[in-house]
Amino acid sequence: MATVDLAASGVAKRSEVPGWMLDEVHHAGAENLDAGHVARYDAKEDAAAAAEVRLCRSLGLDEGATVVEFGAGTGQFTVAAAPLCRRLAAVDPSPVMRAALAAKVARAGVGNVEVVDAGFLTYDHAGPPADLAYSRYALHHLPDFWKAVALARVAACLRPGGIFRLWDVVYSFAPSAAEATVEAWCATGGDDPLAGWARSELEDHVRDEHSTYSWLLEPMIERSGFTVLDATYSDDQFFAQYVLRRT
Numbered sequence: 001m002a003t004v005d006l007a008a009s010g011v012a013k014r015s016e017v018p019g020w021m022l023d024e025v026h027h028a029g030a031e032n033l034d035a036g037h038v039a040r041y042d043a044k045e046d047a048a049a050a051a052e053v054r055l056c057r058s059l060g061l062d063e064g065a066t067v068v069e070f071g072a073g074t075g076q077f078t079v080a081a082a083p084l085c086r087r088l089a090a091v092d093p094s095p096v097m098r099a100a101l102a103a104k105v106a107r108a109g110v111g112n113v114e115v116v117d118a119g120f121l122t123y124d125h126a127g128p129p130a131d132l133a134y135s136r137y138a139l140h141h142l143p144d145f146w147k148a149v150a151l152a153r154v155a156a157c158l159r160p161g162g163i164f165r166l167w168d169v170v171y172s173f174a175p176s177a178a179e180a181t182v183e184a185w186c187a188t189g190g191d192d193p194l195a196g197w198a199r200s201e202l203e204d205h206v207r208d209e210h211s212t213y214s215w216l217l218e219p220m221i222e223r224s225g226f227t228v229l230d231a232t233y234s235d236d237q238f239f240a241q242y243v244l245r246r247t
Contacts, residue, residue, distance in 0.1 A: 017122055024093040024119035027141045029209060031201065032094045037193075038074065039100070044196060047076035047136055052165070053084065056132060059163045059243065061085060065131040068157055070120050070150075071138020075101040081134070082110040087127075093119035120150030129159035136167040140211040147210075147217065151224035158246040164226060169211040170240035172233045182206055185238050214240055 031037040053061070061067070065085040072078050072090035074097060082088045082105075090105070090113055092098050102115045116123060120135075120142065133154050142150055154164055173181045186206070189199030205211070214233065217240075221228060226244040233240050 022121060022142065022146050024121055024141075025095075027210075028092075028094040028097075028119070029141055031204075032073070033096055035096050038094075038096045040194065041074050041100075042076065045137075047073075049076045049080035052077055052134075052136075053080045055243075056081065056134070056163075056165060057084065059132070059165070061132055066128055067132045067134065068123070068125065068130045068154075070123070070133065070135040070154065071141075072101055072115075073097050073136075073138075075104040077134060077136065078113060079104055079108040079110060082108070082113050085112070085132075087112050087114070089114045089116050089123075089125070089130075091116040091118050091120075091123045093117070093122070120153060121146060123153070123157070125157035129162065130157050131159060131162050133158055133162070133164040135165070137169065139166065139168045140170075140209055143210045144212055144216060144220070147212070148220045148224060151220055151226070155225035155246050160246055162246045164242075164244040164246070166242040166244060168217075168240060169205065169209075169238055170214050170217055170233075171211060171237065172214045172240065173237040175213075181237060185236055188236075 061081065061084060063084065063086060067081060067085045067088045068091060069078055069088065070091050072092045075090060078088060078090045078101065090101055092101060098115055098117060105113045105115065120139070139147055139150060158164065186199050186202045189197050189202045192198060193201060218228065218231070221242070221244060225247055227247050228242060229245050230243040231240060
């Protein structure tokens with residue numbers, strides 16, 4: 001992983017990428033490149049960081065661990081997990097998110113975090129293999145071909161037996177139920193993006209982003225070198241939480 005003087009910039013730089021590679025900044029989600037959205041993100045979305053850290057500790061997170069977080073965003077998990085591990089690489093392709101993340105890390109005073117300008121497809125891990133990888137609501141920004149590539153790259157940065165905790169927008173309904181299920185989910189949104197998730201934002205997600213079905217994602221996970229230890233699906237059939245182990 002390429003690094004710079006973190007005291008000077010707080011951000012490590014992405015590697016050069018070939019011309020055929022997906023543009024991860026372009027696919028980061030329009031909202032995640034918008035300073036207004038990023039500024040209010042923490043008020044709109046609670047990442048349940050304390051509960052997630054407790055789970056990760058039960059899975060082996062300790063003071064000697066190396067952690068890589070993909071799609072670190074505003075850093076809710078980052079700043080909760082950093083005091084409990086040796087090293088944490090907080091990876092995000094959005095310059096706006098990284099700026100918010102670096103500022104939050106600085107305010108928290110945690111000195112073992114590297115804010116990395118990269119994504120699933122461009123992060124270059126250096127040093128000992130990671131013990132834990134973490135990602136929440138980031139993988140869906142990639143089309144399915146690139147999801148499989150991304151999952152294989154996550155596996156490659158983990159030690160054998162390492163854990164990947166993955167949350168995402170994952171559809172567990174049947175395709176024949178898509179119209180009714182999507183409409184019911186979008187109807188949960190309000191009118192004002194400043195007061196929570198708006199219907200228009202949920203519609204944007206379904207239309208413009210790349211969430212996929214669980215029965216497509218899970219074979220990708222297994223083909224990429226993971227065993228599914230746990231899979232939990234939300235009642236509305238729109239979200240999944242996984243605990244994966246590198247095989």
